[in-house]
Amino acid sequence: xxxxxxxxxxxxxxxxxxxxxxxxxxxxxxxxxxxxxxxxxxxxxxxxxxxxxxxxxxxxxxxxxxxxxxxxxxxxxxxxxxxxxxxxxxxxxxxxxxxxxxxxxxxxxxxxxxxxxxxxxxxxxxxxxxxxxxxxxxxxxxxxxxxxxxxxxxx
Numbered sequence: 001x002x003x004x005x006x007x008x009x010x011x012x013x014x015x016x017x018x019x020x021x022x023x024x025x026x027x028x029x030x031x032x033x034x035x036x037x038x039x040x041x042x043x044x045x046x047x048x049x050x051x052x053x054x055x056x057x058x059x060x061x062x063x064x065x066x067x068x069x070x071x072x073x074x075x076x077x078x079x080x081x082x083x084x085x086x087x088x089x090x091x092x093x094x095x096x097x098x099x100x101x102x103x104x105x106x107x108x109x110x111x112x113x114x115x116x117x118x119x120x121x122x123x124x125x126x127x128x129x130x131x132x133x134x135x136x137x138x139x140x141x142x143x144x145x146x147x148x149x150x151x152x153x154x155x
Contacts, residue, residue, distance in 0.1 A: 087127030
């Protein structure tokens with residue numbers, strides 16, 4: 001007759017051997033940061049988390065902004081959800097940038113902005129936000145003169 005202790009030891013050994021053969025979980029891949037698209041004012045960086053913002057499909061990007069970075073009043077043709085990952089993101093609604101009318105979003109807070117809603121934003125401290133939406137991504141300035149692409153040097 002076998003002892004229950006021997007059986008337990010064999011089961012424990014087999015279990016640890018199986019765990020040793022399992023593939024370790026892959027660490028999350030590092031984001032590849034680069035300059036934000038030209039539609040954003042200079043100084044921000046962007047990284048694609050999932051999807052392709054240029055295609056008609058869901059996507060998530062992260063936008064990294066320095067302290068004081070501003071995005072003039074604009075809108076998007078699709079709804080967007082913003083989650084603060086670092087810093088404080090100040091946002092306001094309307095056609096005129098007015099920092100006094102902004103509301104703060106802190107790390108971990110999320111908010112959704114409906115399609116075509118006119119809004120603006122600024123960063124308080126170095127700030128990172130994750131933006132999820134349906135592509136293709138588009139940012140349309142309320143005042144076309146605020147579009148940084150309008151000021152780009154022409155050859």
